[in-house]
Amino acid sequence: DVKVTQSSRYLVKRTGEKVFLECVQDMDHENMFWYRQDPGLGLRLIYFSYDVKMKEKGDIPEGYSVSREKKERFSLILESASTNQTSMYLCASNSFGGGGHEQYFGPGTRLTVT
Amino acid sequence: AQSVTQLDSQVPVFEEAPVELRCNYSSSVSVYLFWYVQYPNQGLQLLLKYLSGSTLVESINGFEAEFNKSQTSFHLRKPSVHISDTAEYFCAVIFLSGGYNKLIFGAGTRLAVHP
Numbered sequence: 001d002v003k004v005t006q007s008s009r010y011l012v013k014r015t016g017e018k019v020f021l022e023c024v025q026d027m028d029h030e031n032m033f034w035y036r037q038d039p040g041l042g043l044r045l046i047y048f049s050y051d052v053k054m055k056e057k058g059d060i061p062e063g064y065s066v067s068r069e070k071k072e073r074f075s076l077i078l079e080s081a082s083t084n085q086t087s088m089y090l091c092a093s094n095s096f097g098g099g100g101h102e103q104y105f106g107p108g109t110r111l112t113v114t
Numbered sequence: 115a116q117s118v119t120q121l122d123s124q125v126p127v128f129e130e131a132p133v134e135l136r137c138n139y140s141s142s143v144s145v146y147l148f149w150y151v152q153y154p155n156q157g158l159q160l161l162l163k164y165l166s167g168s169t170l171v172e173s174i175n176g177f178e179a180e181f182n183k184s185q186t187s188f189h190l191r192k193p194s195v196h197i198s199d200t201a202e203y204f205c206a207v208i209f210l211s212g213g214y215n216k217l218i219f220g221a222g223t224r225l226a227v228h229p
Contacts, residue, residue: 004157040123042204042219043158058216090157101165102148103217105157 003027004106006091012112019078021109023091030095032074033103034058034066037088046089049074081113116141116209120220128228129197135190135223137205146208147188148217149179153201161203164188175199200227 007022025032031050035043035058045058047066055066063085067075074093078085088110092103121136139145146165150158162173169181179190188205205220 040221042118042120042221043206044219045216048216092158101146102160102163105150105159107155107157 004091004093004104006089006106006109008109009107010110010112012114013078013081014114015082017078017081017113019081019111019113021076021078021089021091021111023074023076023093023106024072025074025091025093025104026072027093027095027104028071029093029104030071031093031103032068033092034064034074034076035090035092036060037090037108043090046076081111083113085111086113087111116207116211116218118205118207118218118220120203120205120223122223123221124224124226126226126228127195130194132193133191133195133199133225135203135205135225137188137190137220139186139188139205139207139209141209141211142186144210146210146215147179147181148206148208149173149177149188149190150204150206150219151201152204152222158204161190195225195227197227197229199225201225 004025033048034046049055049068065077090108091106094103117140119138148163149161151161152158162171164181172178177192202222202224208215
């Protein structure tokens, strides 16, 4: 079974802090994704990566950056956390050419910025 | 703009009753269609998908969805729900329009099954 893990289930940070959310997948997938989930808005794509050191902006990249130094790991960085970044963050992965196929999701990190 | 609409944000239903969760998408281009389920405090799991072939697809736990190209819809149905089906359901679409094709999600439908 594909396993996607996220470093924290719950995280509380203060406004202005730098925040790192980590995601690891164990299926050698080329593609990895970061989404934000908010009530009534569904999932919105923040960034994705189709290869090591490669990244592409999604629909809502403002205020976020990403890092992919190893194939299995994809990090989401909030350079200076703000209260409007309080949300559920979901990581996903799939294989190359998997644009037409399912994505496998981690359990999510619920981030609260106070 | 390409979009996915789930017409009901919440659907309350009694146990053993039938249910339909509605999903429509905006474009007439070719698509891949998915339903994901999210149980409380968990990530999303794929419930079923349509890529090609038969327009009726089924999941292992009794859900089915039918791709209707003319109505650009992919509604999810179950003839008899259980308490354990209580979850949030997301419809997602890949619009095959060239380049990298993103997965676009609807806003979700919260299914609440009552005894």
